[in-house]
Amino acid sequence: MKQQIIVSGIGGQGVLFLTKVIAQVAVNRNIPVLTSETHGMAQRGGTVLSTIKVGDFASPLVRTGQANLGLLLWEANLPVHRSLLNADGVILINAENPGEGTRIDAAGIARSLGNAVLANLVLLGLAVKEQTLFCSQDECETAIKQLAPARFVDQNIEAFHKGLATIPAK
Amino acid sequence: MKNKIELLMGNEAIGQGLIEAGCQVAAAYPGTPSTEILQAVIDRSNQAIEPLHIEWSVNEKIAFEVALAASYTGKRSVAVMKQVGLNVAADPFMRTAYLGIKGGMLTIVADDPGPHSSQSEQDTRLFCLQARVPVLDPSSPAEAKDFVQPAFELAEKYETNVVLRPTTRICHSRQNVAINTPVALNRQADFVHDTHRWAATPAFLPALHRNLNANLEKIAAETNWQPRLTAGDNSRPRTALVASGIVYANLVDLLDELDLSNAIDLYQVLMSYPLSPDFSQQLHNNYDRVLILEETYPVIELQLAHPGSRGKQNGAVPREGELTPDVIHQALADFLDLEPPTEKSAERRGQRPSLCPGCSHRSAFYSIKKCFPKGIYPSDIGCYTLGMNLGAVHTVHCMGACISQGAGFYQAYQQDDGEFPTIIVTIGDSTFFHAGIPALINAVIQQARIIVVILDNSTTAMTGGQPVPHMGFSAGEVPTKAVAIEPLVKAAGVEWLEVCDPYDNEKFEEFLKQADDHIRSPEGGVAVLIARHGCIMDPAVRKAQESFLVTINDACVGCRICVDKFECPALTMDEDNNVAVVDQDRCIGCGTCIPVCPVNAIIKEEK
Numbered sequence: 001m002k003q004q005i006i007v008s009g010i011g012g013q014g015v016l017f018l019t020k021v022i023a024q025v026a027v028n029r030n031i032p033v034l035t036s037e038t039h040g041m042a043q044r045g046g047t048v049l050s051t052i053k054v055g056d057f058a059s060p061l062v063r064t065g066q067a068n069l070g071l072l073l074w075e076a077n078l079p080v081h082r083s084l085l086n087a088d089g090v091i092l093i094n095a096e097n098p099g100e101g102t103r104i105d106a107a108g109i110a111r112s113l114g115n116a117v118l119a120n121l122v123l124l125g126l127a128v129k130e131q132t133l134f135c136s137q138d139e140c141e142t143a144i145k146q147l148a149p150a151r152f153v154d155q156n157i158e159a160f161h162k163g164l165a166t167i168p169a170k
Numbered sequence: 171m172k173n174k175i176e177l178l179m180g181n182e183a184i185g186q187g188l189i190e191a192g193c194q195v196a197a198a199y200p201g202t203p204s205t206e207i208l209q210a211v212i213d214r215s216n217q218a219i220e221p222l223h224i225e226w227s228v229n230e231k232i233a234f235e236v237a238l239a240a241s242y243t244g245k246r247s248v249a250v251m252k253q254v255g256l257n258v259a260a261d262p263f264m265r266t267a268y269l270g271i272k273g274g275m276l277t278i279v280a281d282d283p284g285p286h287s288s289q290s291e292q293d294t295r296l297f298c299l300q301a302r303v304p305v306l307d308p309s310s311p312a313e314a315k316d317f318v319q320p321a322f323e324l325a326e327k328y329e330t331n332v333v334l335r336p337t338t339r340i341c342h343s344r345q346n347v348a349i350n351t352p353v354a355l356n357r358q359a360d361f362v363h364d365t366h367r368w369a370a371t372p373a374f375l376p377a378l379h380r381n382l383n384a385n386l387e388k389i390a391a392e393t394n395w396q397p398r399l400t401a402g403d404n405s406r407p408r409t410a411l412v413a414s415g416i417v418y419a420n421l422v423d424l425l426d427e428l429d430l431s432n433a434i435d436l437y438q439v440l441m442s443y444p445l446s447p448d449f450s451q452q453l454h455n456n457y458d459r460v461l462i463l464e465e466t467y468p469v470i471e472l473q474l475a476h477p478g479s480r481g482k483q484n485g486a487v488p489r490e491g492e493l494t495p496d497v498i499h500q501a502l503a504d505f506l507d508l509e510p511p512t513e514k515s516a517e518r519r520g521q522r523p524s525l526c527p528g529c530s531h532r533s534a535f536y537s538i539k540k541c542f543p544k545g546i547y548p549s550d551i552g553c554y555t556l557g558m559n560l561g562a563v564h565t566v567h568c569m570g571a572c573i574s575q576g577a578g579f580y581q582a583y584q585q586d587d588g589e590f591p592t593i594i595v596t597i598g599d600s601t602f603f604h605a606g607i608p609a610l611i612n613a614v615i616q617q618a619r620i621i622v623v624i625l626d627n628s629t630t631a632m633t634g635g636q637p638v639p640h641m642g643f644s645a646g647e648v649p650t651k652a653v654a655i656e657p658l659v660k661a662a663g664v665e666w667l668e669v670c671d672p673y674d675n676e677k678f679e680e681f682l683k684q685a686d687d688h689i690r691s692p693e694g695g696v697a698v699l700i701a702r703h704g705c706i707m708d709p710a711v712r713k714a715q716e717s718f719l720v721t722i723n724d725a726c727v728g729c730r731i732c733v734d735k736f737e738c739p740a741l742t743m744d745e746d747n748n749v750a751v752v753d754q755d756r757c758i759g760c761g762t763c764i765p766v767c768p769v770n771a772i773i774k775e776e777k
Contacts, residue, residue, distance in 0.1 A: 011523060019684055023177050038208075040202035044526060044556060045524065059420045061416075063499060107755060
């Protein structure tokens with residue numbers, strides 16, 4: 001099993017947390033994983049990109065046209081990062097309006113839970129529901145519980161479940 | 171504990187490796203991409219079997235010297251910094267090559283090819299070549315950790331400082347990493363006096379230099395650090411690929427994707443300097459063509475001096491920027507005469523970063539720009555570099571440079587006809603402690619008439635909130651003495667000093683005008699205004715300040731001042747209706763944008 005995933009957003013949207021959850025699932029399943037992340041100044045609201053390579057890889061970086069799955073938390077990043085996806089690559093986007101890719105108003109759903117940042121886990125829920133990720137629901141929940149601060153676990157799981165239960169626009 | 175696998179960032183893996191190797195003194199100054207290394211040492215220090223002193227030093231030179239003296243006592247130590255931090259530590263670093271060390275000492279220097287978050291993309295390996303210090307170049311987070319223990323052993327065997335050089339893509343990558351039990355070295359501090367060495371005068375240096383060169387020859391031949399060969403099937407005879415660091419990892423994946431794994435001899439260089447002479451000889455004898463892929467400068471290439479080499483020197487490989495998988499794909503295709511890559515690149519650049527909603531630096535910059543629209547604004551390294559988005563930052567150079575540059579601007583202008591523009595320097599609190607204090611003293615004694623605004627958010631914000639000397643706690647939140655800014659400023663001879671929260675624009679602007687009056691008065695000199703408001707990323711700061719529901723009413727005329735000139739990320743234009751709107755997901759309800767609106771359309775209500 002090999003999968004190359006990109007997670008795209010802007011600083012402050014929880015791209016790193018989403019990246020860590022997916023990578024933690026791989027570690028828990030004892031399969032090799034590599035991620036690369038954006039830290040430093042770009043985290044101050046600028047475009048951030050994480051890449052995740054699951055399976056037998058040496059480098060965490062994704063070459064143009066090689067990603068199987070794109071999780072986009074910021075719709076405006078589509079023209080920035082689209083080129084990383086391969087021809088059959090699946091794109092899941094947090095977006096209010098219809099358009100390219102499979103769309104879900106993850107921020108709107110997250111807002112109804114009290115915090116727009118939870119959009120990251122809503123999108124993860126959708127990715128699992130659409131069977132686009134190597135991870136199962138249970139595996140993601142275990143990883144979320146491992147990584148989230150105790151007081152946020154319930155809220156995070158709830159957001160993840162909302163994503164699992166939503167029927168997206170395609 | 172044994173054989174446990176964790177998902178670790180490269181920096182965390184290195185930090186874990188330091189604890190496992192029995193490191194007892196760890197000192198660093200934060201800087202992307204190196205910061206999380208010391209943080210990991212702090213977070214994991216409970217695993218340490220023996221005493222472990224950890225410090226966020228005031229700057230990299232100090233971190234290096236603290237670790238160095240600890241090594242003189244026979245203990246293992248480390249100094250951690252980013253690549254430009256090594257410039258600050260250059261003085262002790264260069265001399266350490268000659269004098270050597272006792273207990274294993276590593277200098278971990280994180281490079282930033284790209285650069286992503288730095289003022290240059292200089293190559294620490296080239297610095298090491300100049301300093302004559304061995305440098306290791308890991309290709310993954312797990313390998314970076316695996317290098318730590320043997321690097322200490324190498325350092326102790328030759329009594330030499332050893333540099334471990336990860337790059338951003340190692341530091342900020344995560345991987346499955348095996349956790350091991352820390353070793354107990356049972357070392358007691360024992361500084362053996364050897365004045366001819368530890369205080370070597372010029373008379374003793376030629377012998378030390380000779381010893382250094384002899385050691386480097388032996389180190390270059392060390393079996394454990396020889397380049398690793400993955401042999402090809404001889405389908406492309408007398409041709410080889412040589413790579414190091416993350417570029418090697420990128421190359422491995424690329425060869426796999428192109429179905430060229432094991433089709434060509436591939437060498438991974440582990441120690442970029444000193445390069446193994448046997449390896450060099452082997453390459454000269456056995457290959458006609460060699461493609462060399464390394465970040466960022468041609469360090470292996472220069473040492474190899476192979477007549478058939480293709481790399482940065484002949485332009486076969488780009489001389490600047492990261493060697494991403496796409497970049498090396500092109501270089502490999504050219505070298506092996508493969509079909510060139512056809513994939514398209516990004517259609518657009520990403521969104522630029524900006525100061526956080528509610529950041530007090532924004533308010534300070536807005537007031538500075540408003541009071542002195544024709545001023546000169548030297549600034550410095552930190553979040554507040556982003557003041558350039560507001561047009562309130564004209565120069566950014568290196569840590570602490572802004573004060574000296576401000577003074578230099580003053581001297582150059584005033585010598586013409588005595589007239590000078592208002593020069594308003596902005597420097598963060600951590601940068602002030604790092605390198606601002608000598609510059610301030612210099613500006614005072616040279617009678618520079620400048621305004622220095624110390625943007626004091628009480629933390630090292632850009633790198634994630636490391637402690638600063640005036641907060642009264644050190645690494646790991648351990649209480650310590652607080653060294654306040656105000657008495658330091660006064661002791662530097664500054665006669666005009668005020669402190670103000672820039673959220674209070676009116677008062678802040680009044681102080682700026684008074685400061686300008688002072689620098690232009692007959693007795694005037696440097697004026698210092700401390701703009702003090704906690705970093706908004708600190709939850710305690712957020713909690714302590716009032717928060718309102720901020721909205722924009724019908725009075726908005728679409729002038730864009732709040733969006734473009736104030737540049738809060740929570741304010742955007744509704745282009746269809748030509749009005750500004752508040753993005754409630756990002757607004758923190760600070761209300762600092764309210765005074766900015768010329769028609770009073772931004773309003774606040776109690777939540």
